Amino acid sequence: MQVILVDPTDDTMFASWYRVYAAGVTHDRVDVPLYSMDEFRLMLSEDPKTRPWGREVAAAVRDDEVVGGSFIDWPERDNLNHGEFLLAVPAPLRGQGIGAALYDHAIARLAERGRTTLATSVDQPIDGPEQPAVGFLTRRGFSRVNIEMRRALDLPLPEGRLDELHEKAARASSEYRSLTWVGHCPDEYAEQYTRLKSLLSSQAPLGESGYQQEVWDLDRLRGEEKLLDQQGRTPITTVAIAPDGSLAGHTQLMIPKDDDGRVFQWDTLILPEHRGHRLGLLLKVINLRRLIEEDPSRTRVQTWNAVQNGPMNSVNNELGFRSVEESQEWERHLVTT
Ligand SMILES: CC(C)(COP(=O)(O)OP(=O)(O)OC[C@H]1O[C@@H](n2cnc3c(N)ncnc32)[C@H](O)[C@@H]1OP(=O)(O)O)[C@@H](O)C(=O)NCCC(=O)NCCS
Numbered sequence: 623m624q625v626i627l628v629d630p631t632d633d634t635m636f637a638s639w640y641r642v643y644a645a646g647v648t649h650d651r652v653d654v655p656l657y658s659m660d661e662f663r664l665m666l667s668e669d670p671k672t673r674p675w676g677r678e679v680a681a682a683v684r685d686d687e688v689v690g691g692s693f694i695d696w697p698e699r700d701n702l703n704h705g706e707f708l709l710a711v712p713a714p715l716r717g718q719g720i721g722a723a724l725y726d727h728a729i730a731r732l733a734e735r736g737r738t739t740l741a742t743s744v745d746q747p748i749d750g751p752e753q754p755a756v757g758f759l760t761r762r763g764f765s766r767v768n769i770e771m772r773r774a775l776d777l778p779l780p781e782g783r784l785d786e787l788h789e790k791a792a793r794a795s796s797e798y799r800s801l802t803w804v805g806h807c808p809d810e811y812a813e814q815y816t817r818l819k820s821l822l823s824s825q826a827p828l829g830e831s832g833y834q835q836e837v838w839d840l841d842r843l844r845g846e847e848k849l850l851d852q853q854g855r856t857p858i859t860t861v862a863i864a865p866d867g868s869l870a871g872h873t874q875l876m877i878p879k880d881d882d883g884r885v886f887q888w889d890t891l892i893l894p895e896h897r898g899h900r901l902g903l904l905l906k907v908i909n910l911r912r913l914i915e916e917d918p919s920r921t922r923v924q925t926w927n928a929v930q931n932g933p934m935n936s937v938n939n940e941l942g943f944r945s946v947e948e949s950q951e952w953e954r955h956l957v958t959t
């Protein structure tokens with residue numbers, strides 16, 4: 623067996639990689655979110671000079687057949703010691719050393735780039751049997767550093783629910799106004815918005831993960847918007863504006879072009895000095911309303927939050943999100959000599 627990097631412009635090889643990777647990632651799980659093949663290809667084709675993350679995929683090949691796949695990525699603007707990977711082997715092929723070969727390859731690729739904190743995630747369905755990755759990673763010196771819960775909100779919401787929640791949140795936040803945009807951030811707010819994007823990466827609870835605050839500037843923001851345009855993903859963003867005109871927080875939903883009715887909750891952040899006014903609930907309610915106007919055919923929103931993130935989880939509970947599976951974050955520190 624050999625592990626080789628896959629060229630995303632090699633249609634046949636890339637399609638085999640995707641088929642096998644998707645089979646490995648989705649096995650035994652519920653309503654699994656996964657980038658489409660085109661979305662992956664676009665992410666892998668970003669300009670190396672400007673991309674915020676480097677990315678590559680590899681295939682384990684045995685007797686000319688792809689039998690396993692990996693996705694390897696590493697930040698290039700911040701967190702320069704950090705590298706991530708995800709390995710996937712279809713269930714019927716597990717326990718034959720394919721995962722181990724993909725692992726050795728991924729670690730070597732990240733170590734070559736000087737990445738000493740290696741991170742990956744394990745998706746553990748609630749009440750399901752323990753995923754094989756737990757033992758696999760433990761035996762390779764990894765420990766679990768954080769647990770996020772993937773939760774889903776079924777749409778449409780019960781009649782009147784959003785009105786009720788809107789009224790409640792608006793009462794506590796009457797000094798703030800809100801602004802919603804679909805697609806790109808207006809120029810007027812772009813600079814401030816990059817500050818929120820950057821802070822989100824350090825303000826959301828990360829457990830024992832060593833991941834540091836991300837560096838966001840206008841180039842990174844516009845670069846992300848360009849990639850989303852190419853992927854056919856439409857972001858809907860609502861911000862809170864404080865009485866002095868500054869941004870107090872934001873929330874964002876992402877509508878993929880074709881993903882079986884799913885919508886993804888991306889960022890939500892209220893700056894510490896503006897917390898306690900029910901702005902988190904207000905922004906989410908306004909954004910959901912806009913989503914329903916923009917695309918009433920969507921059937922559910924999926925979100926991920928650290929289990930210890932009390933305030934965010936309580937907003938999500940009020941909205942009616944239900945738990946689907948844990949997304950556990952695992953890390954290992956390479957010893958360098
Ligand atoms: C985790 C995952 C990638 C492991 O893949 P796998 O191909 O079953 O892994 P391997 O066969 O290499 O290793 C599993 C065990 O099989 C055993 N094994 C059986 N036959 C083997 C062989 N011929 N050669 C090597 N190992 C063999 C080994 O004991 C190994 O145990 P170890 O962890 O002590 O080394 C796979 O379960 C998977 O795709 N899970 C879903 C995706 C996921 O959760 N990824 C985890 C995040 S990276």
